[in-house]
Amino acid sequence: MFADRADAGRQLGLRLEYLRGGGAVVLGVPRGGVPVAFEVAGALGAPLDVILVRKLGVPFQPELAMGAIGEGGASVLDKRVLSLTRVRQEDLKAVEERERRLLNDRVARFRAGRTLMDLSGRTAVIVDDGIATGSTARVACSIARKLGAARVILAVPVAPADILGTFKEADEVVCLATPRQLTAVSQHYRDFSPTTDDEVAWLLDASAERVQRASSASGNPGLDQDVQIHSDGVRLQGHLALPRPDAAVVVFAHGSGSGRHSPRNRFVASMLQQAGLGTLLLDLLSPGEELDRANVFNIELLARRLTAATGWLGSQPDTASCSVGYFGASTGAGAALWAAAEQGEKIGAVVSRGGRPDLAGPWLARVRVPTLLIVGSADHQVLELNRRAQAQMRCPNRLELVQGATHLFEEPGTLEQAAVLARDWFVQYLPWERDAPSGSAP
Structure with missing residues (x-):
């Protein structure tokens, strides 16, 4: 079926x-x-x-x-x-x-x-x-x-x-x-x-x-470099891949303490890059902060780091005109929605994979950007939390189930399905340039 x-x-x-x-x-x-x-x-x-x-x-x-x-x-x-x-x-x-x-x-x-x-x-x-x-x-x-x-x-x-x-x-x-x-x-x-x-x-x-x-991405190698972003007095480590100067950039909000080296998010990032999208894989916590497990669930702190990353992209010559989207996993999804609600039109779209959108709290109802919630059909507890969160959302949104997937999408083919869903959502809702007219998005 x-x-x-x-x-x-x-x-x-x-x-x-x-x-x-x-x-x-x-x-x-x-x-x-x-x-x-x-x-x-x-x-x-x-x-x-x-x-x-x-x-x-x-x-x-x-x-x-x-x-x-x-x-x-x-x-x-x-x-x-x-x-x-x-x-x-x-x-x-x-x-x-x-x-x-x-x-x-x-x-x-x-x-x-x-x-x-x-x-x-x-x-x-x-x-x-x-x-x-x-x-x-x-x-x-x-x-x-x-x-x-x-x-x-x-x-x-x-x-x-x-x-x-x-x-x-x-x-x-x-x-x-x-x-x-x-x-x-x-x-x-x-x-x-x-x-x-x-x-x-x-x-x-x-x-x-x-x-x-x-095609444009394959003809222009663009940027592929490690970056540092300052926030709250710490230096956050990240990796920026930009296929072309006017590519939209998806910032990854990793969850449960994982960072820019997460193999699952790197896999998803590669799928987005093949579609001509830029990606920013970012450690939202410094090495010292990661020692305190409570920081993983400090959604306000993680959202503030995402906002800082968005500001950094806007200040760089190569990315100043790029539209921005958020991809959040686990607790990172709550942070992505919190930050998207705070920044309004600065963010073009959000995708949550196996995420906890409920952790955005009162900010959830204030999100206005198109949001896709991807959950494994076998991830029963998180699925119920996503359904409750979706009922509170007032933005264009959709809940997609990946059949047979558990929380980490480790089952054969399930991560690929999640990546395709994310790719198509961002391609649909992120324009090439931040200042592009609304009719330019596919």
Whole structure:
């Protein structure tokens, strides 16, 4: 069971990790396949497009396909069906002209000026939210090959085993769940709400922005250096990675006494950097302060250190124009929300991983920035604390469960899922520059 299409896409992306860096193009089947494809494209660092197709039904038996058409004049015909049904050439032409008009209407609606991505010689990953009969998927794979794809991979969260066993239109099929009988794709989702045309357009724009950020980051090594930040008479040690001068910076608020060398947060930071985001991994306590365990739960002190770090970023030539977000883990999440509430518009977004947002106390209701709460489904006590905290929040917020994860996200694949959730949240809500107009964020 998948939580929603985004959850299915994240899981599918992890399964397809071997394609990362291979120049693949991810093609979502509108509408429902596009939210799944968006997550797959993010996991692979690949561009996202839609594949728009129309089936050509036999005139007197429309459910029987005698061919299909796609963009750019692409078409495929099933000579066997045409021979058996003896469809006349003029009837075939009439059906194709009618379906071509409908296809062009969809092109105008979904593309809005975007050009069809060139598939010549590339790997095309066809993604839908599930397969019932397989007819649409077969058509999409055939059209992708007609458009020049050298290799076609069909990737879906769920499909009946018997359909996949006869699927010859793709070079490879990747599927997470293969029940023997599938009466409805929706039964495998807790949330199967309809995807709108506007959502499809937004996801395509957001993906293009994500690819542009990553491309800019790879072409500019930027900064990667140790830093020191003064606060409360102590020098805090940190590490700043800035892919490019106008990259947004995510400041990490480590919890339970861990610091900038935390392997879990360094892993998450690497995922953010691949998406073109800057990161500041910071020791919120000095070595001497760490000896007093009470400081780990001194949320006011930790929040003050985060505020000092934000001020330091604003005073440096390389980061003065960068927008800032907070990533908090454990007690660090409470500090991140406290500091975000105090600083208002200076902070663009907050993500909590296995965090204690409840420790922000009265500041919790004053947070106004978009906040994502990520909790392991097996971290029962912290999950309940997050649900109570969410009920007090007045900002745009979401609670995401990583299935099977405990507090430290040590189970295979769970930390990757949390990192992808954090990455997508920051990419969505942090503009490239602090002074950028609000419409510039994806």
